[in-house]
Structure formats: C-alpha cells, structure tokens
Amino acid sequence: MYSFEFEKPSTVAEAVAALGAEEAQALGGGQTLIPTLKQRLAAPAKLVSLSGIAEMKGVCVEDDGSLAIGGGTTHATVAREAADKYPALAELASHIGDPAVRNRGTIGGSLANNDPSACYPAAVLGSGATIRTNARDIAADDFFQGMFTTALSDAEIITSVRFPVPQAANYQKFLQPASRFALVGVFVARYADGVRVAVTGASEDGVFRWGEAEQALSREFRPDAVMGLRINPMNMIGDLHGSKEYRAHLVGVLTRRAVAAAG
Amino acid sequence: MPKDSGIGASSKRREDVRFLTGSGNYTDDINVRGQAYVYFLRSDIAHGRINSIDTSDAESMPGVVRVFTGKDFEGVGGLPCGWEVADRHGAPMQEPPHPILAQGKVRHVGDPIAAVVADSLEQARDAAEAIAFDIEELPTVTDMKAAAQEGSVKVHDDLKNNICYDWMLGEADNAKVDEVFANAAHVTTLELTNNRLVANPMEPRVCVAEYSRGTDEYTLYTTSQNPHVIRLLMCAFVLGLPEHKVRVVAPDVGGGFGSKIFHYAEEAFCTFAAKACNRPVKWTSSRSEAFLSDAQGRDHVTTIQLALDAQNNFIGLRTDTYANLGAYLSTFSSSVPTWLHGTLMAGNYKTPVIQVNVKAMFTNTVPVDAYRGAGRPEATFQLERVIDKAARELGVDPIALRRQNFITQFPYDTPVALTYDTGDYNGTMDKLEAAADLAGFAARRAQSEANGKLRGLGINCYIEACGIAPSNIVGMLGARAGLYDAATVRVNATGSISVMVGAHSHGQGHETAFPQVVAEMIGIDESMVEIVHGDTSKIPFGMGTYGSRSLAVCGSAMVKATEKVIDKAKKIAAHLLEASEADIELKDGQFTVAGTDKSVAWGDVTLTAYVPHNFPLEVEPGLEETAFYDPANFTFPAGAYACEVEVDPETGKVTIERFTAADDFGNIINPMIVDGQVHGGIGQGIGQALLENCVYDENGQLLSASYMDYAMPRADDVPFYTVDHSSRTPCTHNPLGVKGCGEAGAIGSPPAVVNAVIDALHSGGKKVEHIDMPVSPSRVWAAMNG
DSSP states (O other), rough: OOOEEEEEEEHHHHHHHTTTTTEEESSOTTOOOOHHTTTTOOSSSSSOOOOOOGGGGGEOOTSSSSSEEEEBBBHHHHHHHHHTHHHHHHHHHHHOHHHHHHHHOOOOHHHHHTTTTTTHHHHHHHHTTTEEESSOOOEEHHOOTTTTSOOOOOTTOEEEEEEOSOOOOOOEEETTTTTOOOOEEEEEEEEEEEEEEEEEEEETSSSOOHHHHHHHHHOOSGGGGGTOOOGGGGBBBTTBBHHHHHHHHHHHHHHHHHHHHHH | OOOOTTTTOOOOOOOHHHHTTOOOOOOOGGGTTOOOEEEEEEEESEEEEEEEEHHHHHHHSSSSSEEGGGGGGSSSOOOOSSSSOOOTSBBBBBOOOOOOOOOOOETTOOOEEEEEEEHHHHHHHHHHTTTTEEEEOOOOOHHHHHHHHTTTSSSSSSSSSSSEEEEEEEEOOHHHHHHHTOOOSSSEEEEEEOOOBOOOOOSSOOOEEEEEEEEEEEEEEOOOOOOHHHHHHIIIIIOOOOOOEEEEEBBBBBTTTTTTOOOHHHHHHHHHHHHHHHHHHEOOOOOHHHHHHHBBBOOOEEEEEEEEEETTTTTEEEEEEEEEEEOOOTTTTGGGTTTGGGOOOOOOOOTTTTTEEEEEESSSSSOOOOTTTTHHHHHHHHHHHHHHHHHHTOOOOOOHHHHHHOOOOSSSEEEESOOEEOHHHHHHHHHHHTTTTGGHHHHHHHHHTTTTOOOEEEEHHHEBBBBBOHHHHHHHHTTOOOOOOEEEEEETTOOOOOEEEEOOOSSHHHHHHHHHHHHHHTTTTTEEEEEEBBTTTSSSSSOOOOOHHHHHIIHHHHHHHHHHHHHHHHHHHHHHTTSSSGEEEEETTTTEESSSSSSEEHHHHHHHHHSSSSTTSSSSSSSEEEEEESSSSSSSOEEEEEEEEEETTOOOOOOEEEEEEEEEEEOOSOOOHHHHHHHHHHHHHIIIIIIIOBBBBBTBBSSSOOOTTTTOGGGGGSSOOOOOOOOOOOOOOSSTTBBOOOHHHHHHHHHHHHHHHHHHHTTTTTTOOOOOOOOOOOHHHHHTOO
C-alpha cells in the first residue's frame, strides 16, 4: 500500500468538498478498494471515507411506497432491514460475499464500482431503481455503462438508492466456484406495468436487461414463457470458469428458476 | 470396549489446545531483535533474458540495507535436486542449475530477479520498484507436448532439449507388450489430464534467519516439514556451511501437504543475507507470492491402455505420460512422476505385463513437486478411470471386474518393482459395500431422478506405497538421501519422558499419537510422555514428515529406542529387586519379579538411573536411548472408496451426496486422528476433482493466481464422510504393524468422484466417456451437450 492522506467527513457536503482535491478517491466499505491498494494497483493521494456520514445510512419506506436505502448502508443491514419490505432484495444482500464483506461493504460502493459479476447491479437494474447522488437522480437504465463504468462523474457520491417494490421478485445466482461472485445472476421483478429481467456476471458489457424475456414474461409470468428464448453468446464472458455458450445457457436456466421462485 | 488411553485410543489431540486458542508459535510469530525484511522482486514475464539490472536508485532509498541480485550469488551453489533419475537407457537426467536469484534468464512468472533488504517491508517494496532492469522477453513454452517437440523454445539454453528424462519402468520389450495387446479380447484406451494444483497450506511460507558474529553460528526458522533435510541441503549444497554451525528450527507449521518438504531459495537467501547484512532477515510470503513460488503439484497428461482377455482378466497395461516439472527441478520433483508413480501402476491388480513411460518436461511455469500423495494419485486416477471405462464398455459390474482381478496372494511381486507384503482387497471391498449401503443405491437414484437430478455411483480402489525405503534400494534408484528416521527417548529422573523425533508434525497429531505408543509400552500415563520435534539442535538426524511415513518409519525408531530404554530399566530393576534380569516383567509401570509380589515402580527405577547410589556397576547411569530405523520395505495401505453424486442436468453442477471410505491402514494408534486424516485427504481430493485448477495461458501468465480464480473446497462443497478402517492387515515388517494414512484420502477420492459423475451422466442417457478434472459445471454441461 502506498501512502495517502485520509479524511473521514461526517456530511455529504464535506465529503464532496474533500473529493475535490487532486487524486482524491472515495472509500465506501473498502471491499474492492482496500485489496487493490494492498496490491499497489491504485495510488490515490487522498482517501475520503464515506463511512462516517450518518445521512447516507439506513433503510426506509418513502411516501410513494418505494424503498430507500442509504448509499453507505452495509449489505448486512439491507439483509436485515429490507427483509419484510423487499424480501428478494434482502435475500440477495444476504448472499453477497461472506459475513465480513457483508458487514463492511455498502450498496453505494458496490454500485459505484459496477463489477460485472456483482449482485447489486442486477437488483437495481431489475427493479428500475433510481440512484440518487449529491447532484442528481439517475435512472438505473442510464447508470450502468459497461464493466466498471457508470454515469457517475468524479467526486459524485451515491447518497441513496430508491427501489420501487415489485409484486413479486427473485434473484438466482449461480456461483463462480472460486470467488463465489455470480458466474451468472438473474434478477426478475414483476410490476403492475410489466416484468423486468436483469442479468449480471454474464456479459462483457456488465449488467444488462434481457428485453425478450421481459416481453415474454410480461405477457405470461411463467417459467415456460422463456423456454424457447436464447441469449446470443457472442458478447458473453468466456473464462476459466465457463464458456460464453455456458453463460448464455445459464441465463435462460436461471431466469426460469427465478420466475418459478418468485411465484 | 474402546480403550481410553494408549494404542488404539482416540485420545484428544493435545496440540489443539494451543492451535485452537491462538497460542501456537508459528514462524511468522518469531521476531528477532533488529530484524530486517526482504522483498523479492519477481519476474512478471515467464521467459526473458536479463540484459541489465541497475539497483543504484533502490540502494539509496530510505531504510534500504542492501539490494541483492544474481551476481551476489555467483560462486554460491544452486538449489539441489535430491533424486537423480536415470532415463530408459541408463543415462542421467538433464539437471539444470537452479540459482537462488535469477542468473542470465528468468524462466517463470515469479522467478526472483532481485531481493531488497530494508528496515521495513514497505521500504523494501518501495525500493524494489526503483530497481531498473532490462529483461528481453523471449517466447515461452508452457504446454508439455509442445515443449517436447524438436525446435521448441528451450527453457534452459544449455540443455539439449526440454526433456529432463524419458523414463521407462516394467516390461522393456515393446514387442512383448504389443503382442499382449494384439492378443487381447478387449482394449480400453483413455486419454486424461491430472490437473495442476497449488498446495495452499493455511500458513504461507516464512523464514527468519539470524547470524551471530560472536560464535559464527546461524539460526534459520522456517516453515518446513523436515528441518534436518533443509539444514543438510542448504549447508552442504548451497551455502557451504558446516552443519554444526547452523541450527534449523521448524516450529508450529500450519499445514504442508508436501509443499514444505523442499529447500527453497528464500531459505538460503535469508541465511546468506543475515551474515552479509549482519542483521536478522525475515521473509513472509504473501498469498500472491505463494501462488508464484511454492512448488505446485500433479500436472500429468497420460494415455493409458488396458488389455483384457475374453474372461475379462487384465492381461496388460501400458501408459504414456508427460509430466510437467516446471522451469527448475524442485528438491524431489524428479522422483514424483517416476518412482512414486510408475511403481504404483499395478494398483490392487494382478496385471502380469505393465509398461510405464514417462517424459518429464521443463516448461516456463512454477516448479512442480510432491503434493499430498505425490505420484500415487496420478497413478491411481488413470488406472481406476480406465478400469471404470473398461467395465462400462464390457457391460460388467465395476466392482465385480475389480474383484476378479484383485491380488489375493501375499507377498506379491508386481511387474513394476514393488513387493506388497500384505493386504485383503476383497475384505476391504466387503467393508465398503456394507458401509456405503450400496444395496440402497438404486432407491437413492430413483429419489434423485424424481427430483430431476441424475445420480451416479463411483467406485475406486487404491494402493499406496508409504514410508519409502529401504535406503540401499532407493539409493540404487537415484535417491541422494537415506530414508530412515530416528528417535531419542530421554527418560527424566522422575519418570516423565521426552521423545525427540525426526518426524515433524504440521497437522498430523504426532504430539498426541506418538506418546500413546510409548505410554502403552511402559504402562504409564500418556501425559508423562512429550514429543520434541522441529529443531535440529534438539532432535536426532531424521528425515522429517512426508509420504505418510512418520509413524511407520519414525514411530518404529521410537519403538526401538523405547525397547532399549526398557531393557536398561529392567537391568536396574533387577539390581534393585535382587533378581535376575530375565525374571523381570514390566506391566502398568511396575517392574515385577515373575511369579512373586516383589516389584519396583517405574519412577523408582528412573530416579535410581539418575541418582545411582544403589546401582549395578556394569550399567551406565542415566536412561536415554537413541535408535535409527531403516525400513525393510514400503508399507502398502489400500482401500476402496464409493462416491455418490447428483448432477443437475440443466446446469451441470455436481453435488457430492455421499462419500464412503474403507481403508486398510494395518494397526491404528489413534482412530480419531486417522479419521481426521482421511477426512482431510478426501476433502483435498474432492477439491482436485471438482474445483481446483492451476492454469497458465500461452504466455506463461498464471490465470488462477488468487482465490478469486483458484477454487479451494469450502465446507459446503463436501459431504459428511463415512470412514471405515476396520479392515486391518498389519504391516509385516515394522514393529507396530502400521502403514500410514495421511495421503490415502487424496489418492482414493478423485477417481471415485469422476467415476460417479460419468455414471450419473450415463444414467441420463449421456454417453460421456471422460471429463477432465476439475469436473466443473461448465465442463459437465459441455460434455452433456457436446
């Protein structure tokens, strides 16, 4: 780890100001950034910890019935506090990493990092959630812009994420055997105005919506509705743990299982 | 009634008190006043010519003590290989130098280029980044068959090619082997890979070296399975130091699995640098470094052919194996694909004609050496897979085919140089069939199918050769070491006993099991006996722990030394009791004159030995004896394993539902420890079969270089095991009749798992012949849809 300055502000405004410094970097739960620093693969001049900002923490229901989660909320807190409001989301959070990761890692950190195999992007995109930053609201459909790439600008902080709560939803994760990230993960959510299907782990372009499946399931919310649909393997990830074709196949299998489990 | 102490009792592991309460003393816990830290600058390319290294900037960085490169080690020996294998024509293997720091070329990712010693690790690392070097990247070779081609990139310029040796064992007459196959009623052929593994002990390697100018003495603390072997190799072959000036200590060691047998460059470096810098020098491997510098395991590519006659008797076996040795010869790497692999190709079967061919290859990869089982898992995997395939092709029951071909008469001379002293393979298979409830398999399969899953049953038999010996034979086969062991039994004045042993315990439970033997022999409480190990200044010259040898070899030395102690104690007792030595009996810690009630207690005799006021004049005072033991033969544990898997036909995911092991380990000292050893071995075997895979790309970059991509088995990847070791044919040639149990699980389980997966797929109508390990969901799905 190289030397760096460290700041731990207690408000979003202070954090934004601190991030204005040259080569400053926001630190969420540190579950990706700290290992990267230890490997000397990153050398920020200043780390701005977001973990002391009370206004960025917690889970609550908004007036419109949507579920708002502070950007600095840990996975463990979401797993616990969202359980009765959005069970599929809480279930997803309860299977990220291990207990240590879940008690340090935050939803804002995960989304800002946008790891192509992370779980949260599937829930956010699959729910059509809104990412609120210190500067603006960003729709999930506009937020994810490819592997490790988002709509966030420098010094922009995710303060909360608002999830419309679906009628039914489920997340199916097929584990990459080593990292236990999603080799493929599919989040299916059924709303009054249609079904959303978001896929993580599979694509070279990061999390994506499977439009064909959404249309088919919006017509008929049954596993069989997507039986004949195929994902083009071309843009899938192919690596040690699974070929492009295998990942494309898993997208179908997991979508059917998610629909069955969502009921 | 199970015993509650002594031989056969499941005494609780006394060492676990400190391991489980965080009070162990591991090498990284050792800090010497004034120590500096070394950081190794390692090559990030797999093959390159070093044109220049400029350390001047690094040397002026804060905290830097000294920067070393290969130049500092000119005139210093390289790391030796402990086994010279002769090729099929009797010529010695090609043996390239293995420098402490790279000289001239780097040959694998992780090869150390330079080493910085500094006040802190971070300073050393900062300085390493300031080393300027010009390394010209060269084409690489990582594939063994490509490495064997004429005109291949050469890993070592001074060798004639990349083939370390082209070795053969068994029937040398090709025409005779061809004739057997030509006359066979059926021939089964299988091509398979034994996947490369990374050992991954929980504790990474560490060494701390210090040098005393006042006494000209060195101490090296290191994570080793065999401190005396390290001292000998380092002193005699690398640094040219007299052994009496060097102490090597291997304190608590957090797992070895073979990877801590070998003498590594970092050990010699720290010892050398401690004097050169006049500072203690410490190195602690990071997990990332462990992936690039610990010797790796397995990595064979094999074609095996089994010939059967019209009655399904095995009549011939021929194998052609490429074995990857990596870029350099690690300490015992040359012996693994040869004498630890070819000699096991008879397995449990009376195949009369066997020919084993092995080409051992240098490639631009991390060196490969022994890993739990070492050669024997590779042999068992190919043999048991080809038998399983033959049974399927012939439409016969795989257990019946094995039983029909079992060796049943002992001793048995195999066509591949071993003499099995004893065994009961049918009896062990009987135990397996009962313990695994094979009769209930059909019902379990039906239940799985009702749940949409395919269920398979995989059977496997194994034989293992442990306690490799005797020294005069292994010497003829090229070993550059003896393979005996030693123990000193030191009885203290009040009757407690310290036993100094050459074996090293790094998870095996010696501190519990060894005292059970001594306590039983004398008839005293186990708590009166303590094992001392892991320090060359305390223990006699023994060869350490590997190859499931500790109890069979070092334990035998301990028995002999204890017998000497008892003999002498009887002389003293006879004197005290005014009786003839021949009439003295020792039972329950009491020496009694036979047929009388005259007796004297163990503690009275031991006190007399050290306070010899009333003492036989012809006997020396004291009570301490040493014995060395060189076994007459290997020991041959054997077993039969059954694995039941479920395969999810939609995803290809394999789940192990049941795993049953029936082992014949001969006599057993501590059944609980044996169970644990088997559990751990099976876990590692399941890891190899389903999860673990060490993969290099064509440029020699390690793709599975961290736990993000190298899949270690976790608790939920393995089932609860059923282990039965009631089948017991005691070893005929060691005093305890013990055989060794440390590697059995890792040897016996991979083929059982793969056989089960293939069986499951066939039950679902998928005629898949083979899937290479790891049998990952992706591979199973591809095979089902291929």
